[in-house]
Amino acid sequence: MNKISIENLTLHYSDGTESLRNITMGIPANQITVLFGPAGGGKSSLLRILNRLNDLADVTYLNGRVLLDEEDILSPKIDVINLRRRVGMVFARPVVLPMSIRQNLTYGLEVAGMKDRYRLDEAVERSLQQAALWNEVQDRLDDPAIALSGGQQQRLCLARVLALEPEVILLDEPTSGLDPISTGKVEESLQELKKTYTIVLVPHSVQQAARTADFAAFFLQGELIEYAANKILFTNPENQKTEDYVEGRFG
Amino acid sequence: MDNSLNWREKIITRFIKVSGYSAIIFVGLIFYFLLREGLPTLGEVQFNSLFATRWYPIEDYFGILPLIGGSLIVTIGATLIAVPFGVGAAIYISEIAPRWMREILKPLVEVLGGLPSVVLGFLGILILSPYLRVFLDLPTGLTALAGSLLLGGIAIPTVVSVAEDALDAVPKSYRDAALALGATEWQTIWRVTLPAARSGVLTAVMLGIGRAIGETMTVMMVTGNAPVMPGGLGALFEPARTMTATIAAEMGEVANGSVHYHVLFFIGIVLFLISLIVNVTASAVVFRQHKRQERILS
Ligand SMILES: Nc1ncnc2c1ncn2[C@@H]1O[C@H](COP(=O)(O)OP(=O)(O)O)[C@@H](O)[C@H]1O
Ligand SMILES: [Mg+2]
Numbered sequence: 239m240n241k242i243s244i245e246n247l248t249l250h251y252s253d254g255t256e257s258l259r260n261i262t263m264g265i266p267a268n269q270i271t272v273l274f275g276p277a278g279g280g281k282s283s284l285l286r287i288l289n290r291l292n293d294l295a296d297v298t299y300l301n302g303r304v305l306l307d308e309e310d311i312l313s314p315k316i317d318v319i320n321l322r323r324r325v326g327m328v329f330a331r332p333v334v335l336p337m338s339i340r341q342n343l344t345y346g347l348e349v350a351g352m353k354d355r356y357r358l359d360e361a362v363e364r365s366l367q368q369a370a371l372w373n374e375v376q377d378r379l380d381d382p383a384i385a386l387s388g389g390q391q392q393r394l395c396l397a398r399v400l401a402l403e404p405e406v407i408l409l410d411e412p413t414s415g416l417d418p419i420s421t422g423k424v425e426e427s428l429q430e431l432k433k434t435y436t437i438v439l440v441p442h443s444v445q446q447a448a449r450t451a452d453f454a455a456f457f458l459q460g461e462l463i464e465y466a467a468n469k470i471l472f473t474n475p476e477n478q479k480t481e482d483y484v485e486g487r488f489g
Numbered sequence: 490m491d492n493s494l495n496w497r498e499k500i501i502t503r504f505i506k507v508s509g510y511s512a513i514i515f516v517g518l519i520f521y522f523l524l525r526e527g528l529p530t531l532g533e534v535q536f537n538s539l540f541a542t543r544w545y546p547i548e549d550y551f552g553i554l555p556l557i558g559g560s561l562i563v564t565i566g567a568t569l570i571a572v573p574f575g576v577g578a579a580i581y582i583s584e585i586a587p588r589w590m591r592e593i594l595k596p597l598v599e600v601l602g603g604l605p606s607v608v609l610g611f612l613g614i615l616i617l618s619p620y621l622r623v624f625l626d627l628p629t630g631l632t633a634l635a636g637s638l639l640l641g642g643i644a645i646p647t648v649v650s651v652a653e654d655a656l657d658a659v660p661k662s663y664r665d666a667a668l669a670l671g672a673t674e675w676q677t678i679w680r681v682t683l684p685a686a687r688s689g690v691l692t693a694v695m696l697g698i699g700r701a702i703g704e705t706m707t708v709m710m711v712t713g714n715a716p717v718m719p720g721g722l723g724a725l726f727e728p729a730r731t732m733t734a735t736i737a738a739e740m741g742e743v744a745n746g747s748v749h750y751h752v753l754f755f756i757g758i759v760l761f762l763i764s765l766i767v768n769v770t771a772s773a774v775v776f777r778q779h780k781r782q783e784r785i786l787s
Contacts, residue, residue, distance in 0.1 A: 291669055323671040333666040336685045345680065346670035398670065 240264035241406060241436040242288065247302035249283055251295065257283045259460045261302070265406075269452035270428060270437045274444060275483065279457035281440045285408045288438065289325040290318045306406070323350060326399030330411040330442075332391035334383035339375055342383045342394060346402045361401045368431060369397035370423050389420025396427065406436045414442035425450055444484055448472040456480045523761065527754030534752060544716035544730070546739065546749045553756055558719040559633065559729035560760075563708060566637025566725055567644055567701040572694055574641070575648025579693070582649070583656040584678050595653070602646030610710030613639045618711055625726065631713035633729035639707050644697035651696055655689020656682060688775045695771030702733075702764060709734035732760050 242265040249258040258280045265271045273281045286292040287304060290311065304311050311321055323346070335342050343362045344352075352358060362379065366372040371393040375386070383394060392412060399407055409428075413421040428437055428450060441447040447454060448469060455465040456477070464477045475481045482488055530539065534551050541552030582594050617638060618630030625634075659682050667677040683690065713728025716735070736753050743750040 289669060291665060294665075294668075319671050319673060322669055327669040329662060329666065329669075331662060333660075333662045335663065335666065335681050337680075345667070345672070349670070349672045349676045349680075395666070402670065 239267050241267035241307065242438075243303075243305040244284075245303040245305070247284075247287070247304060248299065249280070249287065249292075249297060250299035252298045253296075254298075255460075257460050258287075261462050263455060263462060263465050265436065265438060266453060267436045268432055268434075270432050270439055270450050271453040271455065272439045272441050272447045272451040273455050273457055274441055274447040275457035275463075276488070278459065280460045281457050282410050284457075285327070285410050285438060285440060287312075288406070288408055289322050289327050290316075291322075291327065293318065323402050324404050325406040325408060326402055326404035327408040328392070328395050328399055328410070328412045330414050332388060332395050332415070334386070334391050334394060337383060338380045339383045339386070339394065340379040342398055343401045346398060350402070361403075365397040365401035368400050368427065369393045370427050371397055389416045389423070392416055392420065393424065393427070396424065400431070404435065406438065407431065409437070409439045411440050411442040413446065421446075444472070444486070448484075456483065458483070520761075523754060523757055526751060527756075527758045530748070530751040530755040533748045539752075539755075542718040544735075546743075546752070549748070551748070551752045553732075553752070553759065555716040555718040556730055556732045556735050556756060557759065558724075559712070559716065560702065560731040560733070560763075562633050562719045562724050563636040563640060563712060563729060563731055564698065564701050566633060567640035568694075568698050570637060570641025571644035571648050571697045571701065575645045575693065575697060576652050576690060578645065578649045579652035579656055579690075580678055580683070583653045584682060585674070595650075598646050598649050598653075602650060604643075606643060606704060606706045607710075609639055609643060610707040613707060613711035627726055629713060629728065631711055631728055632726050633712055633719070634725045636708045636712035636729065636731070637725065639711055640701040640704055643704060643707065644701045647700050648693045648697040651693035652686075652690045655686040655693065658689065659685045692771060692775055695767060698767055699764060702760070702767070705731075705733040705737050709737055714738065732756050736760075 244261055244263050244265070247258055247261040248256065250256055261280075261284065273284060275281060283292065286295070287300075288306075288311070300312065302312070306321075306325070309316070335345060337345065340362055343365055344358045347358060347361060363372065363376075366375065371390060374390060375394075378385075383391065386394060392415070396407075396409075396412070413424050416424070425446070428439070431437065432452070439450060441450060451469060451472075453465070453467050454469070454471040456463045456471060456475075456479075458479060464471060464475060464480045466475075471480055472484055475484060530551075539551055540554055541550070542554045543550040543552040544555050578594075578598075582591055582598075586594060613635055614631075618632075618635045620630065621627065621632065621635055622630030663681050663685055664677055667681040668674075672680070708731045712730065712734065714730045714734060715728035716730040717724075717727060719727075719729060736756055739749070740753055743753065
């Protein structure tokens with residue numbers, strides 16, 4: 239079952255470059271789909287289309303369809319705010335909001351209109367547990383979030399998304415600034431989370447792509463070169479370019 | 490090493506040092522003269538009559554409270570106008586306006602900031618105060634309110650330009666993060682962008698207040714210059730006299746070295762102290778926040 243279907247998606251920014259060229263792919267539910275490839279391939283652009291964060295960028299041309307559960311999210315009729323609650327995002331650099339740890343977690347729920355203290359507290363604990371951060375911060379939920387270490391901040395950002403109980407989680411190089419131990423924790427959480435959520439991950443290395451992928455898509459300069467289930471792209475790719483990249487012959 | 494290069498280095502360093510020291514010396518000298526001319530007041534006028542409510546120098550009434558009160562009420566009024574409008578405009582320019590609008594508004598604000606205050610005073614006398622008189626049905630439009638409105642207008646460009654820089658410096662990633670959580674544009678501004686920029690916004694407010702307290706020309710032209718003790722909010726609709734306007738208006742006619750002359754300098758000292766307190770408070774607040782952030786980040 240595809241949670242998201244991308245059909246003939248093309249994107250140009252105002253500088254005229256074709257950042258995504260006629261992309262068609264399905265993103266299966268309850269799997270980790272990785273989008274990998276060299277910088278400038280359009281991976282971030284694609285992620286930011288999936289939650290319409292790209293609305294803010296200088297996009298001059300956008301064509302194609304993106305269906306989330308059969309509903310076209312590029313349609314002007316879609317409720318963007320609600321869409322972003324269903325499709326959460328974790329960024330490359332952890333961005334904790336200038337508030338306490340608890341407030342970081344409840345912010346999304348509060349702007350969504352939830353006031354019930356009990357349910358907010360519940361969401362805080364559940365999301366921290368899921369992001370493997372509960373044990374480290376349970377005693378200091380009211381400290382400023384900026385006081386956490388980089389790895390903890392990134393897991394807080396993941397927890398913040400989880401608190402909203404979205405359907406899809408987008409992660410754009412979430413571990414690029416983290417040490418191997420924190421990276422391992424995040425990857426572990428993802429394996430657990432895919433039981434409940436659909437996950438789209440842009441990894442920060444081919445190794446991470448190979449470790450985490452249930453489905454893998456190789457992007458090069460705006461084109462989807464190759465897309466396959468399991469780890470075929472890393473063991474037995476069809477396309478020469480994929481093979482070259484995976485084996486580290488360019489990057 | 491090349492010897493001439495070495496020399497150049499030395500001369501340049503000296504020159505910079507001298508400039509730095511001279512700035513300190515000038516401030517020191519100003520302060521010295523201010524004290525020398527102002528402090529004799531304390532020997533000549535009794536403390537009680539100095540901090541009294543009657544300012545009528547011709548008959549030797551030197552109560553400076555109405556002047557302090559006048560400055561305060563005009564400045565508070567100006568702050569109440571300049572802060573919401575200034576911060577609001579900064580938010581609009583930095584967060585909401587489309588790019589072409591921003592390119593127009595930013596230079597426009599700088600131009601407004603450079604308007605000579607006499608020009609604004611003219612506008613105040615010719616347009617604002619007649620309008621206030623008719624509209625509010627007052628005996629005269631030359632009131633503290635007119636001063637507050639104009640001073641607010643003068644302070645707004647300062648507030649806007651500094652606050653806008655502070656908002657602009659908030660990383661785009663903060664906004665992305667809040668929006669991605671389903672916050673609306675306004676919720677993002679209110680709960681994330683503005684708090685993240687708060688020390689800069691606070692600096693902007695303080696600079697605006699400083700600009701308003703020190704302003705002379707405009708208030709002298711539009712506030713009516715009656716040294717009455719403000720008794721409450723109603724005083725906004727009556728004429729007032731600020732410290733700066735008093736010094737500017739009376740300094741020309743006093744005999745050098747007279748009591749009146751000394752008192753005017755004493756008012757200068759009071760003004761100086763008030764500005765100092767505002768600035769020190771502002772930097773203390775900003776500094777404390779920086780400290781907190783550093784402590785947290787380390
Ligand atoms: N906001 C933007 N405005 C203009 N061009 C952009 C913007 N974001 C990305 N691009 C361009 O689109 C291309 C793809 O970028 P990106 O999606 O960030 O790729 P990746 O994440 O794979 O590195 C690049 O050439 C980049 O310069
Ligand atoms: Mg990217």
